[in-house]
Amino acid sequence: MEKALEKAKILMEALPFITKFRGKTFVIKYGGNAMAKADLKSAFAQDILMLKYIGINPVIVHGGGPQIGEYLKKMGLESKFIGGLRITPKETMDVVEMVLGGLVNKNIVMLINKYAGGHIRAVGLTGKDGGLIRARKLDASEYFKEMGNFIPTELLDLGHVGEVEFIDTQILKHLEEDNYIPVIAPIGFDNEGNAYNINADFVAAEVAGALKAEKAIFLTDIEGLKDKDGNTISSIKVSQIKQMVEDGIITGGMIPKVKACITTLEKGVKKAHILDGRVLHCVLLEIFTSEGIGTEITLD
């Protein structure tokens, strides 16, 4: 009976958060280990359904770098990166679309549907479906400058690497009204019908901004942002992050991730979270327990 009471208490700990977040939208960037290991995958699917059942609207944006690399290799195509960006000629872009939109995306859809019940189902989309992600070719020199990489770009063509121009939220709103969970592959298109490979963190940031989401949650393979002493920061302001980038505490691949967080906050999302996707049920724990986990970022 004591154990039962313990259970009840834990369920009850969730109550104020349920009250608070009912009817709100959470955009979740899904990737890394959380998308690779069986137990983490199941836990993620259950977390997402739990959110949906209690009245939160989860929207998932996923990556898929390793899977793309694997298939390129199978086809004898090279994976070349510059400043963290994959050089994406047309032939590679086709593989990106196939792997992200046809394989990774549908596997996530299937994962969620396996646990789903009632009238709730996941539906996979790429940016082409319903005209969701209008994109343009990334301005690489601008990008590298912003990320603190001073890479000369004159002689450089990254190919189909894109950036978000506009999120048309219509399809997301219709799916939400009809009780579906959207799962988005980060592929955009332009007016000529060209496809673009876009960083999933930035797609998540833009989707969250366009939906005026309550939270944008980024699953990573780290515990959270670390201060200069290597301790995980539980809560931080945008201005402090900018300082940390300037001070060289945040570097390399973390820079685009924190930029995505800043973008989403500036577009109206209330909070950004960098979570450790290697923790089972990290999404649920962040949302429904008073301590939270990982790093929470807010505007000043």
Add this chain to the structure above:
Amino acid sequence: MEKALEKAKILMEALPFITKFRGKTFVIKYGGNAMAKADLKSAFAQDILMLKYIGINPVIVHGGGPQIGEYLKKMGLESKFIGGLRITPKETMDVVEMVLGGLVNKNIVMLINKYAGGHIRAVGLTGKDGGLIRARKLDASEYFKEMGNFIPTELLDLGHVGEVEFIDTQILKHLEEDNYIPVIAPIGFDNEGNAYNINADFVAAEVAGALKAEKAIFLTDIEGLKDKDGNTISSIKVSQIKQMVEDGIITGGMIPKVKACITTLEKGVKKAHILDGRVLHCVLLEIFTSEGIGTEITLD
């Protein structure tokens, strides 16, 4: 972190039950200790809100015998019972209405609203509001016979003791659509506008039947039905209960309670539960844990 994982697992244990009960109605008879002690009261209010938040529609029917007794005493009026029924002349009936409809009912409403958020609120009703409970004077000799009490009733007038004639669910459905939690005092009315004091267990049974509820849950001050060896029964069929009454294993005040359970099942409710209201969060534990608690009753 291990503790966090434990938490997540417990939250997850609830997932299949949430999936299963979404959109269903649960009628809960509230009374006894659960309505008397501060910690049990808070836990009950939270349980009810939790149900509502995850998409279950809770409807509460409450009693209030002790409070009625207390106020009758304050006014120098006698509390007389025959065969478990309070003799209720008009003067006493007014006190019953005041105490149940004005005091007990509104205290429960307040209790829930204190924890509520979003657009969810409790609304208190007696059977007069919206014409909810059409009643008639109880046929006492019939009743006593059914309860196994062979009390001669020729010279007996129980006054305003009633039984349900018809539940007009319209007001409950409207409140549900608009996201309210109905809290019902067991007072009925007849065509002449007379008020009747009705056993709350039977009101709960009839309301659940009229709403084609998924579950009718009766909070009591016992652990559940006991077999002849005194062990709590976790699951039982109606035919077995009838046998136990015949065999004299179920006696006295438990007879009307099991009759209420049988009534509600016969009117189309899927399961009836006799729960121990003295256990914190007993409603939540019954619904969201795989073991369940108390006694579950189903049709054969």
Add this chain to the structure above:
Amino acid sequence: MEKALEKAKILMEALPFITKFRGKTFVIKYGGNAMAKADLKSAFAQDILMLKYIGINPVIVHGGGPQIGEYLKKMGLESKFIGGLRITPKETMDVVEMVLGGLVNKNIVMLINKYAGGHIRAVGLTGKDGGLIRARKLDASEYFKEMGNFIPTELLDLGHVGEVEFIDTQILKHLEEDNYIPVIAPIGFDNEGNAYNINADFVAAEVAGALKAEKAIFLTDIEGLKDKDGNTISSIKVSQIKQMVEDGIITGGMIPKVKACITTLEKGVKKAHILDGRVLHCVLLEIFTSEGIGTEITLD
């Protein structure tokens, strides 16, 4: 046939008023003799239904001072008043809630439902139901000053005497949409869940203001406001009333009543009416006959 024609003419006299008031809300303070005598009660119930049937939305706020007094006496509790306000310790407040919310309120509900048909029904509420009346402890010294009573209040605790802080009209709007007639007992609650006894005239004034009602109608036991020569005034402006208070023509218990009228007008209600509740069908006559009855008050 002549009599028939006379009937038709009278029905027709109502037509322009029906045209004018369709879809509008009328808040009616019900009390005094109109709530005490059988024939006046029936006539009131019929008037209210007539309003509802022709498309007006009546909202009733009732008092119940005499009934409270009677029950306090039965329980051996004193009724003490200062400056027209009942001193209301916790024990007394419980009786106020019981009598107003459990007895008086439900009797009015029953009275209306007895005459109702179609899908129209009355539903009783106290300020706790649906979080309708958020209140706070009355600032007695402020109140007495405003009412022209210079009662020293330093040593004075009126207990649970409250004033309206906020009317949450959500439940009233939902009930209106679903064709119910709300009947409101003037009990408020604060953040700690304390109940407050509030002057029904002020509750009616605030409810009417929050609903942007067309009319606030106060049933009294007088013919209307009287001028200094004792003649009933049929129409008057707020500025004139203020002058009459200053000149000592309006005094005593009439001051809070006219203050309630002024409050409701200042909150956006088009007209306030002081009607003689001792006249059969006074509400109907005021609304549907060209002469009107009682005193009509408007902003300057």
Add this chain to the structure above:
Amino acid sequence: MEKALEKAKILMEALPFITKFRGKTFVIKYGGNAMAKADLKSAFAQDILMLKYIGINPVIVHGGGPQIGEYLKKMGLESKFIGGLRITPKETMDVVEMVLGGLVNKNIVMLINKYAGGHIRAVGLTGKDGGLIRARKLDASEYFKEMGNFIPTELLDLGHVGEVEFIDTQILKHLEEDNYIPVIAPIGFDNEGNAYNINADFVAAEVAGALKAEKAIFLTDIEGLKDKDGNTISSIKVSQIKQMVEDGIITGGMIPKVKACITTLEKGVKKAHILDGRVLHCVLLEIFTSEGIGTEITLD
């Protein structure tokens, strides 16, 4: 004040009828003196609006024989009748359409709209609008037989005299939903687009039948059906009417009228009424006073 009370009582006499007829449809055949004299016209318009305001859906079907005759005369065209039916060659039919659909119909619409308020308005229709009245050429020999006129029809062509084949209630339902009062000229059309002049009593009977109306009310220039002693009958069954026709008590132009009543009752209308349209507010008096006026006809 006594007069006021008298007024209130008369208004109240209407209450049970309002309760009873809310949401019901009344089809009213309008014609004769009621359509000719200014005071009767105003009274009719007001009656119709009163019905609409209290939640009854009035549908008006009008005639216009005298006006047709007058315009035919102006154009030097003959008005010839056989067995009560106007011989209607194409040229005459055009005049019928013009006068009924363009003049009489719009005058009634204007009459009602002059008194209307809120969002209520009349809209005029002929059977062509929205495909309302599908008709066919009247089978004259069949008709005369049924009406007890044994007129040889072999050499007879009545031209565009029609009978109802089918009422398409769609447009009436749409207008009702949007709060309009339909005013119908009794003109039908067939598959080839030919127009037909149809007896307005029969159109009213068929429209009422198709709408499953509560009442079909026929305004006439007589006090009601008379028994063999010349006394007005207040209530009668269909079988009794049939007997009276057989016995020669009902004769001539009254036969089609009672046939229309019988038709409408057989198609599911609850009551048919023959009212004296020369009485001011006859519609209102019939509906809202307990005595009623004219003759009420019901199925056996």
Add this chain to the structure above:
Amino acid sequence: MEKALEKAKILMEALPFITKFRGKTFVIKYGGNAMAKADLKSAFAQDILMLKYIGINPVIVHGGGPQIGEYLKKMGLESKFIGGLRITPKETMDVVEMVLGGLVNKNIVMLINKYAGGHIRAVGLTGKDGGLIRARKLDASEYFKEMGNFIPTELLDLGHVGEVEFIDTQILKHLEEDNYIPVIAPIGFDNEGNAYNINADFVAAEVAGALKAEKAIFLTDIEGLKDKDGNTISSIKVSQIKQMVEDGIITGGMIPKVKACITTLEKGVKKAHILDGRVLHCVLLEIFTSEGIGTEITLD
């Protein structure tokens, strides 16, 4: 097969226009030869239905001068015109209403319904129905001045010649929602219930303005506006038209027509079109072919 391909290409030419005009409203003034000849009439009805089927909302306003003249003559009434306006005493106005509202209007309704299917139907209205066209007596001297006719008006009473005061679009919007095609006779009414004969071009212009229509299309018996060399102008600005009037290139009966075009554009309609109603399917050709036909007028 080549012919088939040709067909497909022509159907395809319509696609971008369908995309562009979906959900938009087109007001079409119907008159002249298009309303007189059998083949032009059928083609017009089909065009209107085609618009409706592909999601455009056509609203038709028709004239009927010749038919009015013919019937006036039949009744021995004179047709007198001053400055292009028919002198309209009450007796004549009745004929105007009959002919336009009862005959011409219903013939157009019938014409369309004959080809209609699904749930689409035409419904005829005059300005009296649903209170559609509020009018006032035309200020003749003002009118003549504006039309460049300096006719002394002191001694002149044109009778029931009116101008639009206000279009109440409610009935049009309700009919559109319910999938009807409104057909409007240009008759208005004033507060006293007087009817007015209004130029159909101006009614079309005002209706289009009130509906914020995409296009106002005027069917005429000319090929379009002609420049000073007699060539048809395919596109022109309002300022250029004003210059042409000033320069005496546009004269006589064309002046009111271009004034109607200018009025409708100034009230917010995007384009006005003067089409040659003598061309089969002129409406369809204008809308669905890239060349268009007739003269298109836009604001500067």
Add this chain to the structure above:
Amino acid sequence: MEKALEKAKILMEALPFITKFRGKTFVIKYGGNAMAKADLKSAFAQDILMLKYIGINPVIVHGGGPQIGEYLKKMGLESKFIGGLRITPKETMDVVEMVLGGLVNKNIVMLINKYAGGHIRAVGLTGKDGGLIRARKLDASEYFKEMGNFIPTELLDLGHVGEVEFIDTQILKHLEEDNYIPVIAPIGFDNEGNAYNINADFVAAEVAGALKAEKAIFLTDIEGLKDKDGNTISSIKVSQIKQMVEDGIITGGMIPKVKACITTLEKGVKKAHILDGRVLHCVLLEIFTSEGIGTEITLD
């Protein structure tokens, strides 16, 4: 002008078909040359949009055999067929999913969206999205028997070749309500989450059956069914087809196609069409011209 008239006539030829098919669903199997050549692709996209604009609901099911073959080859994987079925081990199935769901599907979506306007957009789905296609492993021996191939299957494992078990039309209905055009890749899933490669003709047949479609249209690279003399059959009954199979006139790859047609008709679809996808705008021509093209199949 003559050419214009010709255009109008062709547009008009479509009118009765538009009337007839409004609100109906057409399922179109898209594949072969129609999916390969640029001009055929554009024409197809335009045809689909035209259907949508005029109120028909097109649902597209596509194949992609050649594209699968091409990518398997790029990865050094073999394409092996038995009896027309691709042997599909897990590794191949992944490629099937990627190519069909990620590449082919999204290219069709993009193709349509490029021409789309208003609020109309295409959305791509595989059978996993929204739980659309529940499948099971194909019973190969049963299949081969039905197709007239007597291939021994004891030692044969086709791997992930599936057949439809159940179509859950919920997502299709939601997309239709919200004005989207669904584009479906023929991939199903089973309870264990395994993916299956299903013949697109059969998926189209089952989807059409589940939606109770008006037509199932199969685009092929032949002119239609041929009789024994090699002439294209324009209309044929199911019983005749069965005879032709028996008689060996229909053979090989045409057998599954006609079986799909028969299946869809037996499941309630009104007509099946085998069209020559090599003809520009073949869909439009079939639907909107009176001659039709290809072979139309109906139940006896």
